[in-house]
Amino acid sequence: MLPVIALVGRPNVGKSTLFNRLTKSRDALVANYAGLTRDRKYGEAEFDGHKMILVDTGGISGDEEGIDAAMAQQSMQAIEEADFVLFLVDCRAGLTPADDMIAERLRTRSKPTILVANKVDGVNPDIALAPFYELGIGELFPTTATHGRGVRSLMERLVEGLPAPDEEGAEEEATGIKIGIVGRPNVGKSTLVNRLLGEDRVVVFDQPGTTRDSVYINYTRDEKPYTIIDTAGIRRRKNVKESVEKFSIVKTLQAVEDANVVVLVIDASEGLVDQDLHLMGSVIQAGRALVVALNKWDGLDPDHRDFVKTELERRLRFVDFADIHFISALHGTGVGNLYKSIEDAYQSATDKLSTNHLTRILQWAVSEHQPPLVNGHRIKLRYAHAGGQNPPVIVIHGNQTALVPNHYTRYLEKTFRKALDLHGTPVKIEFRTGD
Numbered sequence: 001m002l003p004v005i006a007l008v009g010r011p012n013v014g015k016s017t018l019f020n021r022l023t024k025s026r027d028a029l030v031a032n033y034a035g036l037t038r039d040r041k042y043g044e045a046e047f048d049g050h051k052m053i054l055v056d057t058g059g060i061s062g063d064e065e066g067i068d069a070a071m072a073q074q075s076m077q078a079i080e081e082a083d084f085v086l087f088l089v090d091c092r093a094g095l096t097p098a099d100d101m102i103a104e105r106l107r108t109r110s111k112p113t114i115l116v117a118n119k120v121d122g123v124n125p126d127i128a129l130a131p132f133y134e135l136g137i138g139e140l141f142p143t144t145a146t147h148g149r150g151v152r153s154l155m156e157r158l159v160e161g162l163p164a165p166d167e168e169g170a171e172e173e174a175t176g177i178k179i180g181i182v183g184r185p186n187v188g189k190s191t192l193v194n195r196l197l198g199e200d201r202v203v204v205f206d207q208p209g210t211t212r213d214s215v216y217i218n219y220t221r222d223e224k225p226y227t228i229i230d231t232a233g234i235r236r237r238k239n240v241k242e243s244v245e246k247f248s249i250v251k252t253l254q255a256v257e258d259a260n261v262v263v264l265v266i267d268a269s270e271g272l273v274d275q276d277l278h279l280m281g282s283v284i285q286a287g288r289a290l291v292v293a294l295n296k297w298d299g300l301d302p303d304h305r306d307f308v309k310t311e312l313e314r315r316l317r318f319v320d321f322a323d324i325h326f327i328s329a330l331h332g333t334g335v336g337n338l339y340k341s342i343e344d345a346y347q348s349a350t351d352k353l354s355t356n357h358l359t360r361i362l363q364w365a366v367s368e369h370q371p372p373l374v375n376g377h378r379i380k381l382r383y384a385h386a387g388g389q390n391p392p393v394i395v396i397h398g399n400q401t402a403l404v405p406n407h408y409t410r411y412l413e414k415t416f417r418k419a420l421d422l423h424g425t426p427v428k429i430e431f432r433t434g435d
């Protein structure tokens, strides 16, 4: 499981600046999950080989009313879900009552916390830092988030406190393909989980823990082992209202990361909403194999089905590698067919790809359609080899590879996908210059 780090502090102390620096914003799966998580941003960061989920909270100012109070509440929920808290204060502004209040709240949570004294640029640290020790948080790291000063030491300390990347509990319990069932609240995830398990359910274990933990369910079907990562938590759930409250982006991102294949459940009767697209973006960003299940197909007026189908397929064209199924989890219609797509996607995501084969495909692609000239020299792509699985990474060596234009990369990706007959998984192309 990826560790979760929450950035908390009052507004304007530099949380977003630090967040963007750590997630290198461009690559982050930054999204506003409207409605459920006002003003929280989620991103993935990596430091010295440690991957983590960062949560940027909206900010707690201490005198919240109305919408701000809801935001503060959200920040507190982010803290609950976090393994580690970075508590930011502003050296220029000095210690404020809001800082005191946040410190007080953090103390009652007893989460591992580091105090980050930001905006240390242009102040005398000896004088500026002293008051913050009164907060009693313990370790204090001065930073300048805008320029990155102090951030490295901070992160070195942070990863020391995280579990080693290979200390994975759930990993050992899982057997067979790990299928992550994700989607917004009420789209039918737990109904689908029950359907997928069917009669053959063999072992079910319910992991105790916090709201952010998914339930891992091992079972066999046609004598093949599978593990469902159930983000809806069928076994603990009592009613629909609770399912909305139990919905957690962190839990969903963890499940996506840990799965081999993600089944994204969408409520066809409501159509595609922004949050479905955000979730899909997160799956693509993580490079996971994907199967799309448009659920509640039974609820659609038969006269309108063709129209809805065309419309949904058109809007989902950006994930054209993924199989789309129109199902009814409630009645079981189409559910069995998901397995074929899951198997295919898994196969494609984990196929062993030989250097010879990849290089032959590359040479063919280049001969069909040459890379462009840059500054009078043609980009040369010489050979390719596999660089990883789930998602498949294809590493291409050549000259001037940093200048390969996006459209050419997309062409290569498409060509490899076709030649290798890959279904249901994104493919990542990486370039290396030299030899």
Ligand code: GDP
Residues within 6 Å of the ligand: 009, 010, 011, 012, 013, 014, 015, 016, 017, 018, 059, 118, 119, 120, 121, 143, 144, 145, 146, 147
């Ligand atoms: P947030 O509300 O806590 O997310 O704060 P922001 O990241 O939006 O930062 C608020 C303002 O402080 C912005 O104008 C930033 O450019 C500025 N800022 C952030 N970090 C630093 C820093 O280390 N030094 C200085 N001088 N300004 C900073």
Ligand code: GDP
Residues within 6 Å of the ligand: 183, 184, 185, 186, 187, 188, 189, 190, 191, 192, 232, 240, 243, 244, 295, 296, 297, 298, 299, 327, 328, 329, 330, 331
């Ligand atoms: P979750 O929050 O995503 O786990 O959603 P649930 O599985 O709890 O389903 C939410 C509601 O949608 C429940 O009332 C289900 O009975 C209903 N539901 C689930 N699947 C279907 C379906 O295929 N068709 C219809 N008509 N209703 C469904």
